[in-house]
Amino acid sequence: MTHEEIRHALGSGCSEEELKAMRCPVCEGNVVFYVHPKRRSCFIRCQQDNGHMAMHEENPLPPDWWEKYVTQGGWMS
Ligand SMILES: [Zn+2]
Numbered sequence: 103m104t105h106e107e108i109r110h111a112l113g114s115g116c117s118e119e120e121l122k123a124m125r126c127p128v129c130e131g132n133v134v135f136y137v138h139p140k141r142r143s144c145f146i147r148c149q150q151d152n153g154h155m156a157m158h159e160e161n162p163l164p165p166d167w168w169e170k171y172v173t174q175g176g177w178m179s
Contacts, residue, residue: 103127105155112144112159118167128154137164137171144168 103111105127111120124133126148133155136145141164148154161168 105157108146108155109157109159112146113161115161115163115165117165118170126150126154135171136173137168139172139174141168141172144171 103124108124108127111124121135124146125131126133129148129150131154132149134147134149138144142162143158143160144164145156145158147156
């Protein structure tokens with residue numbers, strides 16, 4: 103998937119299986135996924151290098167499984 107495809111998938115409520123299948127578009131490494139405590143926005147990045155991918159996406163109708171990825175810390179203002 104490209105950056106744009108990943109962004110679109112997260113913003114449109116993809117399944118958890120789709121998330122788990124996602125790889126960094128640059129190095130094909132693992133990605134790290136967080137959900138904001140308010141559950142309307144998420145953050146996905148390459149585990150190896152933020153320069154490969156590090157982006158926020160909003161989803162006004164977040165899927166239920168997002169709750170498992172809620173992280174209290176680590177949010178930049
Ligand atoms: Zn990468």
